[in-house]
Amino acid sequence: MLLQIKNLHASINGKEILKGVDLDVREGEVHAIMGPNGTGKSTLASVIAGREVFEVTAGEILYKGKDLHKLSIEDRAREGIFLGFQYPVEIPGVSITNFMRTAVNEIRKFKGLDPLPGGDFLRLMEEKKRLVEITSNLTNRSVNEGFSGGEKKKNEIFQMAMLEPVLAILDETDSGLDIDALRIVANGVNKLRRPDNAFVVITHYQRLLDYIIPDFVHVLFEGRIVKSGGKELALELEEKGYDWIKKEQE
Amino acid sequence: MQPETKEILSAERFINLYEKHREFLSAQDTSHIAALRDQAMKSFTGLGFPDTSLESWRLTDLDESFNRGYDYHLKPTTGVDFHKVFRCNIPHLDTAIIGQLNGWYVSKDVPLMELGNGIIMGSLAEARKKYPHLVERYYGTMANDSADGFTALNTAFAQDGVFIYVPDNVKSPRPVQLINVIHFEENLFLQSRNLIVVGANAGLSLVHCDDSYNHQASFSNIVTEIHIGEHGVMDHYKLQNINNNSTLVSSVFFRMDASAQLASHYISLNGGLLRNNIRVHFNGPHGHAAIYGIYLMDKRQHVDNQVYVDHAFPDCSSSETFKGILDEHAHAIFNGHVLVRRDATKTDARQSNKNILMTDTARVNSKPFLEIYNDDVKCSHGSTTGQLDQESMFYLRQRGIGEETARMLLMFAFADEVVSKIAIPELRQRIEDMVKKRLQGELQICEQCVLHCNTPEHPVEFQIDLSKI
Numbered sequence: 001m002l003l004q005i006k007n008l009h010a011s012i013n014g015k016e017i018l019k020g021v022d023l024d025v026r027e028g029e030v031h032a033i034m035g036p037n038g039t040g041k042s043t044l045a046s047v048i049a050g051r052e053v054f055e056v057t058a059g060e061i062l063y064k065g066k067d068l069h070k071l072s073i074e075d076r077a078r079e080g081i082f083l084g085f086q087y088p089v090e091i092p093g094v095s096i097t098n099f100m101r102t103a104v105n106e107i108r109k110f111k112g113l114d115p116l117p118g119g120d121f122l123r124l125m126e127e128k129k130r131l132v133e134i135t136s137n138l139t140n141r142s143v144n145e146g147f148s149g150g151e152k153k154k155n156e157i158f159q160m161a162m163l164e165p166v167l168a169i170l171d172e173t174d175s176g177l178d179i180d181a182l183r184i185v186a187n188g189v190n191k192l193r194r195p196d197n198a199f200v201v202i203t204h205y206q207r208l209l210d211y212i213i214p215d216f217v218h219v220l221f222e223g224r225i226v227k228s229g230g231k232e233l234a235l236e237l238e239e240k241g242y243d244w245i246k247k248e249q250e
Numbered sequence: 251m252q253p254e255t256k257e258i259l260s261a262e263r264f265i266n267l268y269e270k271h272r273e274f275l276s277a278q279d280t281s282h283i284a285a286l287r288d289q290a291m292k293s294f295t296g297l298g299f300p301d302t303s304l305e306s307w308r309l310t311d312l313d314e315s316f317n318r319g320y321d322y323h324l325k326p327t328t329g330v331d332f333h334k335v336f337r338c339n340i341p342h343l344d345t346a347i348i349g350q351l352n353g354w355y356v357s358k359d360v361p362l363m364e365l366g367n368g369i370i371m372g373s374l375a376e377a378r379k380k381y382p383h384l385v386e387r388y389y390g391t392m393a394n395d396s397a398d399g400f401t402a403l404n405t406a407f408a409q410d411g412v413f414i415y416v417p418d419n420v421k422s423p424r425p426v427q428l429i430n431v432i433h434f435e436e437n438l439f440l441q442s443r444n445l446i447v448v449g450a451n452a453g454l455s456l457v458h459c460d461d462s463y464n465h466q467a468s469f470s471n472i473v474t475e476i477h478i479g480e481h482g483v484m485d486h487y488k489l490q491n492i493n494n495n496s497t498l499v500s501s502v503f504f505r506m507d508a509s510a511q512l513a514s515h516y517i518s519l520n521g522g523l524l525r526n527n528i529r530v531h532f533n534g535p536h537g538h539a540a541i542y543g544i545y546l547m548d549k550r551q552h553v554d555n556q557v558y559v560d561h562a563f564p565d566c567s568s569s570e571t572f573k574g575i576l577d578e579h580a581h582a583i584f585n586g587h588v589l590v591r592r593d594a595t596k597t598d599a600r601q602s603n604k605n606i607l608m609t610d611t612a613r614v615n616s617k618p619f620l621e622i623y624n625d626d627v628k629c630s631h632g633s634t635t636g637q638l639d640q641e642s643m644f645y646l647r648q649r650g651i652g653e654e655t656a657r658m659l660l661m662f663a664f665a666d667e668v669v670s671k672i673a674i675p676e677l678r679q680r681i682e683d684m685v686k687k688r689l690q691g692e693l694q695i696c697e698q699c700v701l702h703c704n705t706p707e708h709p710v711e712f713q714i715d716l717s718k719i
Contacts, residue, residue: 049644073648074651074652089641100649102659106655
């Protein structure tokens with residue numbers, strides 16, 4: 001089992017957001033987490049990544065069988081957890097090239113590997129740029145600075161391709177994308193799918209799932225996963241909306 | 251003449267000293283300069299050294315610096331035994347080097363270099379002898395002795411320093427690097443006086459470094475007057491890297507004729523107490539001055555940047571971009587004052603000061619200030635002080651970048667807005683390296699020039715004869 005979340009409770013500033021989440025993800029699987037706004041989808045993603053503003057008050061997250069609780073944000077990332085941000089942060093003055101070179105080499109150092117030689121790194125960048133169809137010299141620019149919404153999301157997928165995570169969590173990567181950008185983002189994900197990695201795709205809409213076919217669909221509602229099913233669940237949600245889930249819960 | 255030793259700095263000391271040595275000081279003076287000297291001394295007698303009762307010194311208390319006690323020499327310091335001078339080691343940077351040791355011009359060559367293209371550079375004392383009329387035309391016309399005790403004192407005691415003259419229509423083919431090194435076995439008070447003239451349509455790039463060699467306390471009072479003629483272009487860099495026991499009061503006065511262009515960069519990497527008085531006076535329309543500052547301070551270091559821009563003519567633009575990172579108990583002050591006079595229509599003036607505080611004990615006092623007497627202007631000012639952005643930290647760390655490295659990347663990126671404006675690529679590279687080292691806490695006071703950095707691939711070399719000092 002790659003990821004095992006058991007009865008996870010988490011709060012921010014004393015307010016409980018996650019109220020007992022259970023989720024199992026195996027290698028090779030794609031999970032979609034859906035649900036109305038404000039039910040804790042992004043919180044779940046942040047808590048898995050180790051964001052410190054959230055406090056885990058009960059339950060546990062096992063990753064490759066290890067309790068994540070004591071691992072720092074960067075060590076989780078180095079162990080292969082990647083979070084695609086809903087709102088990628090603009091960092092003026094840090095070029096994407098420097099950012100990625102630092103990230104790649106810190107991860108390699110963690111694994112006991114030597115830094116990637118400059119030439120190899122640039123070749124890797126070129127290869128991954130093609131994968132996400134980045135044609136401009138985006139990579140010479142500061143991280144996300146002045147990027148359009150679509151560019152920011154493509155940049156997230158590009159980074160994911162560079163870092164080759166074991167568990168990638170994509171937090172509403174589809175939001176704000178036109179259909180072309182959506183297709184590029186989804187293609188990137190599909191090309192990176194392997195039997196030994198897994199994806200958790202958080203989305204508000206079904207349309208992303210036309211491109212990324214999930215093995216499982218979960219509905220997160222008021223801090224808990226209240227329904228799980230196959231990809232047909234997404235279609236049902238698309239058709240009926242979330243009201244019937246709410247009603248079921250009442 | 252015995253040097254004054256170990257005395258604290260007080261106005262009385264210098265008033266007495268002046269009385270005693272007035273004839274010696276003005277022995278080489280033209281009557282004009284001798285009169286300036288007396289006048290300046292009169293001003294100093296009235297003003298004394300500034301203290302915290304003055305608004306512009308309210309947050310910079312010099313008492314501790316004054317009370318350390320310093321030797322003061324009216325002749326070049328002797329007994330320094332290195333028969334060599336500095337060769338700058340910015341890789342591949344081809345500069346003309348002018349060295350100053352303890353405020354005195356040093357060179358193995360002639361004290362005044364006269365290049366084929368008409369550029370003159372070297373000792374100000376020598377220039378005053380050889381070109382009295384040229385020097386007189388500019389000397390003392392920019393510095394304002396009646397407003398500031400330090401400037402007045404400098405004018406009263408001015409003996410040597412650097413003179414650079416770039417004639418009309420000449421562009422200096424290489425950057426000029428002016429290195430002030432302080433090296434003495436005792437605490438030392440020193441004053442030097444620089445005069446730089448960039449003619450009409452002329453161009454000069456000047457890298458001005460203040461460095462200390464050892465950990466001995468020093469107090470420098472340096473006044474630099476810079477004239478930029480019509481359509482003249484100047485690129486000016488002030489690098490400060492002195493030890494934590496040292497105090498530097500640097501006053502730079504720029505006068506910009508019509509359509510003159512200035513980019514001035516203040517890079518403060520280390521120093522016990524650094525005070526930069528930066529004054530820009532537009533002396534004609536269509537001038538442009540961009541002033542950048544970056545300061546990286548820790549321990550109990552103190553940096554105080556006072557920028558005054560006088561928009562006396564229409565259609566001029568000025569910008570001030572100062573950024574600082576303060577760690578431990580460091581204290582930074584930014585005081586930007588833009589004066590837009592009544593006739594200065596279409597003035598475009600911007601001020602920005604941003605700071606990152608790394609600890610609860612670091613402090614910043616920031617006061618951008620616009621004084622405007624004309625309606626048809628574009629002016630803006632802003633100031634922010636805060637911690638590193640936590641969103642950005644999370645983002646970087648989520649990609650596997652360790653907390654320390656992430657912090658470093660963000661601080662470096664913060665500094666980059668200013669560092670990236672350095673127009674000499676080799677210098678920019680060097681400063682980037684130094685900023686990195688400074689942020690990693692690796693940069694000790696360089697044993698040599700600020701730019702040597704002790705890198706193994708560029709060993710420090712001394713090549714020029716210093717024996718005459």
